[in-house]
Amino acid sequence: DVKVTQxxxxxxxxxxxxxxxxxxxxMDHENMFWYRQDPGLGLRLIYFSYDVKMKEKGDIPEGxxxxxEKKERFSLILESASTNQTSMYLCASSLGTADTEAFFGQxxxxxxx
Amino acid sequence: xxKITQTQPGMFVQEKEAVTLDCTYDTSDQSYGLFWYKxxxxxxxxxxxxxxxxxxxxxxxxxxxxxxxxxxxxxxxxISASQLGDSAMYFCAMREAQGDNxxxxxxFGKGTSLLVTP
Numbered sequence: 001d002v003k004v005t006q007x008x009x010x011x012x013x014x015x016x017x018x019x020x021x022x023x024x025x026x027m028d029h030e031n032m033f034w035y036r037q038d039p040g041l042g043l044r045l046i047y048f049s050y051d052v053k054m055k056e057k058g059d060i061p062e063g064x065x066x067x068x069e070k071k072e073r074f075s076l077i078l079e080s081a082s083t084n085q086t087s088m089y090l091c092a093s094s095l096g097t098a099d100t101e102a103f104f105g106q107x108x109x110x111x112x113x
Numbered sequence: 114x115x116k117i118t119q120t121q122p123g124m125f126v127q128e129k130e131a132v133t134l135d136c137t138y139d140t141s142d143q144s145y146g147l148f149w150y151k152x153x154x155x156x157x158x159x160x161x162x163x164x165x166x167x168x169x170x171x172x173x174x175x176x177x178x179x180x181x182x183x184x185x186x187x188x189x190x191x192i193s194a195s196q197l198g199d200s201a202m203y204f205c206a207m208r209e210a211q212g213d214n215x216x217x218x219x220x221f222g223k224g225t226s227l228l229v230t231p
Contacts (some may be wrong), residue, residue, distance in 0.1 A: 099208075
């Protein structure tokens with residue numbers, strides 16, 4: 001079974017802190033994604049990576065950056081956390097074709113205080 | 114502009130009845146994929162069904178079927194014989210190419226909350 005693991009289930013950080021959310025997949029998938037999920041807004045794509053060191057901005061990249069140094073790991077970085085970044089963050093991975101589904105991690109509930 | 118539109122924030126259906134969840138999409142690509150996911154209250158994302166843009170037949174998976182109308186750019190999910198365990202959020206999603214060799218992003222709609230009543 002595909003496994004996508006996010007490093008934390010719950011995280012509380014202070015405003016202005018640099019925050020790292022880590023995601024690891026074990027299926028050699030080319031594509032990895034970071035979303036944030038807020039009530040009434042669905043899943044919004046922050047960034048996705050289609051290969052090692054390759055990335056594309058999603059719909060809401062402002063305030064975030066990403067890193068993909070190894071194929072299995074995709075990190076989301078909040079350079080200076082703000083309260084409006086309090087949200088559920090979901091990581092996903094998939095093969096790099098249009099006809100393959102994405103597999104999701106369990107999510108990280110981030111609260112910025 | 115929103116790529117995936119789900120116009121029903123909430124739906125009710127009685128147990129054993131069928132229900133249709135609406136989804137329209139916007140793309141200029143010829144090759145794309147359409148997906149439906151279920152998210153129960155536990156929060157996990159469960160893949161339900163896939164439809165390819167070149168598929169002529171509507172996809173089916175058990176009690177789930179996808180009513181694909183390409184000219185109208187709609188990909189509605191039909192759940193037959195609803196069960197109490199079908200109560201969840203349902204998300205429509207689309208994969209489309211981001212450019213030459215830039216992979217396929219996956220974009221979601223805002224979701225529909227389905228409540229199945231006894």
